[in-house]
Amino acid sequence: MSEAKQVETHGFQTEVKQLLQLMIHSLYSNKEIFLRELVSNAADAADKLRFKALSDNDLYENDGDLRVRVSCDKENRTVTISDNGIGMNHDDVVEHLGTIAKSGTAEFFSQLSGDQAADSQLIGQFGVGFYSAFIVADKVTVRTRKAGDAASEGVEWVSEGEGEFTTAKIEKANRGTDIILHLREDESEFADDWRLKSIVTKYSDHISVSVEMLTPEVPAVEAVAEVKDDEGNVTTPAVEAQDAIPAKWEAVNKATALWTREKADVSDDEYKEFYKHVSHDFADPLLWEHNKVEGKTEYTSLLYVPSKAPFDMYNREKQHGLKLYVQRVFIMDDAEQFMPTYLRFVKGLLDSNDLPLNVSREILQDNKVTQAIRKGCTKRVLKMLEKLGKKDAEKYQGFWDEFGQVLKEGPAEDFANKEQVAGLLRFASTHEDSSVQNVSLASYIERMKEGQEKIYYVVADSFEAAKNSPHLEVFRKKGIEVLLMSDRIDEWLVSHLTEFDGKQLQSVTRGGLDLGDMDDAESKEAQEKLEQEFDSVVKRIKETLAGKAKDVKLSQRLTDSPACIVADEHDMSSQMAKLMASVGQEVPETLPIFEINGEHALVKHVADEQDDEQFKQWVEVLFEQAMLAERGSLKDPASFVTRLNKLMLSLTK
Structure with a gap:
């Protein structure tokens, strides 16, 4: 240098x-x-x-x-x-x-x-x-x-x-x-x-x-006269003089915008390479859709679903969107106005004939043409995914494993397409002993028991916690399928997705349990008899837990566990409270409902306890156990351990 x-x-x-x-x-x-x-x-x-x-x-x-x-x-x-x-x-x-x-x-x-x-x-x-x-x-x-x-x-x-x-x-x-x-x-x-x-x-x-x-340079050629032998045969052909042809620049690509060509003229390999050009991804796309819309709003879209999620997909603040062209002139990268945030993984481009060449992000925000194109592109992607789910379950599962949690943002964000987005969702459930999320709401409804009117679900911190939740006991006993939700976003999802295909979604951890026509007369009669038998015990527990529990009830949902807590029908669930707290939101204090299993030996032992202090200790331990199982933590774990140790020692005397 x-x-x-x-x-x-x-x-x-x-x-x-x-x-x-x-x-x-x-x-x-x-x-x-x-x-x-x-x-x-x-x-x-x-x-x-x-x-x-x-x-x-x-x-x-x-x-x-x-x-x-x-x-x-x-x-x-x-x-x-x-x-x-x-x-x-x-x-x-x-x-x-x-x-x-x-x-x-x-x-x-x-x-x-x-x-x-x-x-x-x-x-x-x-x-x-x-x-x-x-x-x-x-x-x-x-x-x-x-x-x-x-x-x-x-x-x-x-x-x-x-x-x-x-x-x-x-x-x-x-x-x-x-x-x-x-x-x-x-x-x-x-x-x-x-x-x-x-x-x-x-x-x-x-x-x-x-x-x-x-192109390579072609050297000059000198003129050569035709030469014949004695018999008149040409031994050296005549060659005309040619000037040297200098090297020159020539195009080696088609140099036409791929999206302007007819679909039938574009090969799969060309679509794949164009995806890598617009996305800078190395892997092939999972699927794509090339579409030309004519009529009131005219535009061409080429939309891709990647095969792998980008490392920063969960950063909602990151610039995302499609490349925007107007009349084949590039306008901007990451035009987010044309795709909802829950579809931010979609790559590709739009070429509009109806937007001005000097269009800005501000103009796009409230533009009627933008809204029409956004609506059309959103529908296009949802149909593309719907078709994949019906045609190739294994390939769709691969998509879900990569992008499922982002798609779960859809029902809250896109009211107009809520039902269609809900149809694309997948969950784990008690139908299969696996954490794989492969159960659709439609397949759940197909398997519903006779007389079942609701889609039951449980939300927990982990798949294991959901799978082993005491709230599932009566559902297992009666063979009723329950969706097992453990993604961080699931509580947010079900707060916006309250029904699907006319069926209400019902948390098994909330309010009074009503199994409707699935609850037989014999079970109802046994429950009423047990409630009468435990009436005085329930009142005694209520007094003990005054200020800690909103209510105490004899449980219909427990068969193996001694007790559980549930949220009142209109109170915030424990999972939603955790979600709000994790993002720095103030969480209102709510008291849970405490349910006891009258058939459990431990509850019967507590019911027979005459010593008020011992009774109080047992009730506190059962309540805190239930809180621990539901919420994963206690405000004062040291007191719980001390109380539990005292009770265990008392049993050894």
């Missing part, structure tokens, strides 16, 4: 160092993707210039023919990717080529295991972009100038992919960016025109910007 340059040295962000090392080792088996990533970035730069030039045509600098050029130098073992797009200034270079400005970066690195195959999938979800250059290069030089800046404002960035990079101001006549890869000695295969061309046609055929490569 010339001494005349004022060179600045910068240290890479810590995460960049980690990413570079991981990439070089984890992505080595798929190293040709470096060209896909760099060409994709170059095409994006061209798209961004086209958008900026809508309001300032001077940015084209009398060169409106946007393109990407790929070339190589075998002798010097270099590959160069050039574009005449938006370009970068000094601050852009430091920001984009020295840091990773992604939320959840620390969480991403914490998920890396050291297993190269698994980590390569994660790195693919993270999106490596520019840094993929270091998969094949031991040094990268970037020369760039932002459109509209003076030629003297060019910037050169150089790094060997270790701990630092340098920047320097340079003279650059043309706007845009040149990326020069200095290939490692064992990567010289990429310094070959045919190799590069095969990669471009494989990965970048769909890009709407022209990707050009140099």
